[in-house]
Amino acid sequence: MDHVDSGLKTVFADERTLEVLDFAAIRELVARQTTTDRAAAFARNLRPTPDLAIVRLEQAATVEMRAILGDGAFSLPRTHDVGEAVARAARGGSLGAEELRDIGFSLAAADAAVRRVRSARASVLQARCRASHALPEVAAAIDRAVGERGEVLDRASPALGRLRRNAAHGQDEARDRCAAILRQPRYAKAIGDTLVTVRDGRFVVPVKTEFSGMLPGVVHDTSSSGHTLFVEPLDALEVNNRLRTLRLEEEREVTRILAELSALVGSKADQAQINLSVLTDLDLVLARARVAETMDAVAPRILDDPLAEIRRGRHPLLGARAVPQSLRLDGDVRIVIISGPNMGGKTVTLKLLGLFVAMAYCGMQLPADEGTAIGAFDYVGCDAGDEQSIAENASTFSAHLRRLRAILEATGARSLVLIDEIASGTEPASSAALAIALLEELLRRGAHGIVTTHSTELKLFAAGTPHVQNASVRFDPQTYTPTYQLDLGSPGRSLAFPLARALGLDENIVSRAEMLLSRSERDYDRALEELAEVRSQATLERDALARECAALAGMETTARQRSEALERERRSLARQADDRLGRALREFTAELERRRPERSGPDRARVTSGQAALLGRVLDDVHRDLGVTAPPPAPQTEEPQRRTSPAVGDRVFIETLASEGDVAEDYGDTVLVAIGAMKTVVPKTGVRIVRLAHAGSGAGRRARASASTGAATLEAASGARTELDVRGKRFVEAEPLVDKWIDESALLGLSPLRLIHGKGTGLLGRGLQQYLKTRAGVRDVRYGNADEGSSGVTIFDLG
Numbered sequence: 001m002d003h004v005d006s007g008l009k010t011v012f013a014d015e016r017t018l019e020v021l022d023f024a025a026i027r028e029l030v031a032r033q034t035t036t037d038r039a040a041a042f043a044r045n046l047r048p049t050p051d052l053a054i055v056r057l058e059q060a061a062t063v064e065m066r067a068i069l070g071d072g073a074f075s076l077p078r079t080h081d082v083g084e085a086v087a088r089a090a091r092g093g094s095l096g097a098e099e100l101r102d103i104g105f106s107l108a109a110a111d112a113a114v115r116r117v118r119s120a121r122a123s124v125l126q127a128r129c130r131a132s133h134a135l136p137e138v139a140a141a142i143d144r145a146v147g148e149r150g151e152v153l154d155r156a157s158p159a160l161g162r163l164r165r166n167a168a169h170g171q172d173e174a175r176d177r178c179a180a181i182l183r184q185p186r187y188a189k190a191i192g193d194t195l196v197t198v199r200d201g202r203f204v205v206p207v208k209t210e211f212s213g214m215l216p217g218v219v220h221d222t223s224s225s226g227h228t229l230f231v232e233p234l235d236a237l238e239v240n241n242r243l244r245t246l247r248l249e250e251e252r253e254v255t256r257i258l259a260e261l262s263a264l265v266g267s268k269a270d271q272a273q274i275n276l277s278v279l280t281d282l283d284l285v286l287a288r289a290r291v292a293e294t295m296d297a298v299a300p301r302i303l304d305d306p307l308a309e310i311r312r313g314r315h316p317l318l319g320a321r322a323v324p325q326s327l328r329l330d331g332d333v334r335i336v337i338i339s340g341p342n343m344g345g346k347t348v349t350l351k352l353l354g355l356f357v358a359m360a361y362c363g364m365q366l367p368a369d370e371g372t373a374i375g376a377f378d379y380v381g382c383d384a385g386d387e388q389s390i391a392e393n394a395s396t397f398s399a400h401l402r403r404l405r406a407i408l409e410a411t412g413a414r415s416l417v418l419i420d421e422i423a424s425g426t427e428p429a430s431s432a433a434l435a436i437a438l439l440e441e442l443l444r445r446g447a448h449g450i451v452t453t454h455s456t457e458l459k460l461f462a463a464g465t466p467h468v469q470n471a472s473v474r475f476d477p478q479t480y481t482p483t484y485q486l487d488l489g490s491p492g493r494s495l496a497f498p499l500a501r502a503l504g505l506d507e508n509i510v511s512r513a514e515m516l517l518s519r520s521e522r523d524y525d526r527a528l529e530e531l532a533e534v535r536s537q538a539t540l541e542r543d544a545l546a547r548e549c550a551a552l553a554g555m556e557t558t559a560r561q562r563s564e565a566l567e568r569e570r571r572s573l574a575r576q577a578d579d580r581l582g583r584a585l586r587e588f589t590a591e592l593e594r595r596r597p598e599r600s601g602p603d604r605a606r607v608t609s610g611q612a613a614l615l616g617r618v619l620d621d622v623h624r625d626l627g628v629t630a631p632p633p634a635p636q637t638e639e640p641q642r643r644t645s646p647a648v649g650d651r652v653f654i655e656t657l658a659s660e661g662d663v664a665e666d667y668g669d670t671v672l673v674a675i676g677a678m679k680t681v682v683p684k685t686g687v688r689i690v691r692l693a694h695a696g697s698g699a700g701r702r703a704r705a706s707a708s709t710g711a712a713t714l715e716a717a718s719g720a721r722t723e724l725d726v727r728g729k730r731f732v733e734a735e736p737l738v739d740k741w742i743d744e745s746a747l748l749g750l751s752p753l754r755l756i757h758g759k760g761t762g763l764l765g766r767g768l769q770q771y772l773k774t775r776a777g778v779r780d781v782r783y784g785n786a787d788e789g790s791s792g793v794t795i796f797d798l799g
Contacts, residue, residue: 058363
């Protein structure tokens, strides 16, 4: 029905390969996580499929199921395989109460599982559930009629309930009649026991054999000793007969109920089988997700090319003992030859790759790091272990050759070949020559693979052949114990002599063995030893560097967090300063507005037309930045004034500027009004007196002084610099100076500006540039060109 069945029928590795890879143990891991008998059976027969479309769907389903598990508990109840019972019902067969109970339980479980998946964000799993439709009428009918222990309930039908109630009454009556006989004194010496019992569904009393004629009745049984007869008294005969009749009627009613329920199941058999298949599928995916959780596995990337990349992969059957291994097979490196001492992990690494491919092709996630990828292989062949057979008169070597022949017959450009101790088991020179020829054939066919060896000739072959790479398993150079780590790019030593010494073999024998080696062999072994030591030292240094980098990264993170906190604080302070500046600028708004109308007065020459235009643009920008769309309302006068024409010293409100000021000079139809440090000439008709000047108050003198000071202030501001030198200062000292300089320049429309900070260590320049790039109103921040001062100055515009 579904893709699970079709996937299980696709073969890309023979049973011998799966056996060598210990794939049966992987199957059992999945089976133990299932909760339905049918899913467990599928898991124990799980087979990889090379169909990448199916593989990607299975991988996506596992990812979605892990996400569902992560959102909360999701489990399925343990159920039996009821597929055969449903099929029998479809053929018209009658099912037992326990079978019906199991069917109802399984259909309810399927419905609950489908509802859970449909409530999640799981498009692949939801697509699998599309064909599932609940059968509430079937589940409800079974639940109403059959109990959890597989018994037909009284509520299954009104007739059954009535029959059982009548039978209960008849049973009580029959027991009471027998009990009454036991209590009669005349039968005391004949009664063997005081308990009423049942034989063949009829109530009887125990009578001693020697007094069998004392109690009239029907004998139904005898005790195992032969000393007691079980007699149905004549007084209980009629009641027992009625009870028997009721029991027979009850059995017929139960049979009718079960047949009716079986017919209901049979009428919905097709949909029921679909629902059960969906339940099996979800249970399998859930089992894979649970296995992935226990392994801390990741979803591999499934690629279209025949390659494999394992990043710190851990053998799934070794648990905490697994040492992470990394390797890659691709277009550049198609075959890896692993060499080194026995018990070093060569075969484990070989099997790891085969298992990872098989697991990935079953939709399972892999215990490895993110980025692990499995490509498109249509065949995996593996030979590892001793296949010697005395019964078949086959030596290890001949069995090995037969296995290699079978693998070669199936090998193509998209094949993965894994051979442990390739062509070993015969004379070394011939073995090496045969192994090289086999590897050349694998390369010619475009296959990928891993082989293990002790042969020096194969190590040299790998060193001199394109697309072939040496690798070695690492041993501690001091203790000669395996670390089970893989070193790519260098061949391994056999360590025969060091291990012989470590295991206590006579030194004379070991020394003599070394002497028997040719000089070239000794030099080669010594070179490998030196290379191993160098690699070991390099690994230690690399690990130390990695730890230092991690520590530096932690320090960098801390520094960045502190910098971000300081930046947030600086921005907060800057916003507060902007607010204060905004309030101050609003006070100057009326004064700056005087640049817009043409005015006349004795002090007009103090502000040039160019400055007025620049300040006018600044005013527009301030209004826009501060969100001011209308001037603030005019303040209320303190009290009605008798005089309506302003005079020197009066406090007045200027209607057109919406600001207050003091009258400094009276020109007849116009007056000169001082607004803070600024002044303007306005018609008397355009002002309203707020407060009259008092005699001898000196207000006029203050107004005149204010006008004089305002002119001087504007003149000083007009000399603001377009260049600021902060060399020799620290950032905390330079920042407020730069901030004030920018404010003054902005008011006068000066741009571009040149900030001199020097080169030095570069910290001051970088800090000021970062500040400028985040400051409002500053743009186009850059270091100077060669003729502008290079990296010792920063040029920027305002606007």
